[in-house]
Amino acid sequence: EAGVVQSPRYKIIEKKQPVAFWCNPISGHNTLYWYLQNLGQGPELLIRYENEEAVDDSQLPKDRFSAERLKGVDSTLKIQPAELGDSAVYLCASSLGGTAHNEQFFGPGTRLTVL
């Protein structure tokens, strides 16, 4: 069974440019999470989806970040415009349901470098 797929794995952009990350969760997983992992830190939740609905986006900086999960499967996270401080790893995770009993499976992440 394929795991959580993310692309690209690496992205280097100039500041003020837009960037987008894509996530394909494990088949059948209706809950999807985007986490931000700064260097030397643990991941922090940006947004959580139940199917196509964003049920927790309280930590998403909405002035420059946006996310969508139009058909309740794949998801895209966008930053526009990117700032130097956005350099980090962006992790996607999915689970069968949004409960503590359903393990969250993580993708390999996208490492973003903003120059």
Place this chain on the structure above:
Amino acid sequence: AQTVTQSQPEMSVQEAETVTLSCTYDTSENNYYLFWYKQPPSRQMILVIRQEAYKQQNATENRFSVNFQKAAKSFSLKISDSQLGDTAMYFCAFMNPYRGYALNFGKGTSLLVTP
């Protein structure tokens, strides 16, 4: 807000030996979940072990076991018979089921297993 503290940024252990990673957390909740995740250099986060706060029995998974001290708000991970493949970042995480199902991670402990 829940906070998770891992006081050991780096640890080293020889192959076949036992090592214990520390984690403390702060919460006013009585029902919650605790996790240990492993993040090898490839960056894919993997669940190692999970503990429900209402269970007194410490969780075990093969060579991995926890020492859960609810009153002390302590949740340490013991790795027995350490193997080279155990080399990774280890993150302690807290989940409050009454405030969504996001994982709140500590800063991690980098474990190096040496021959």
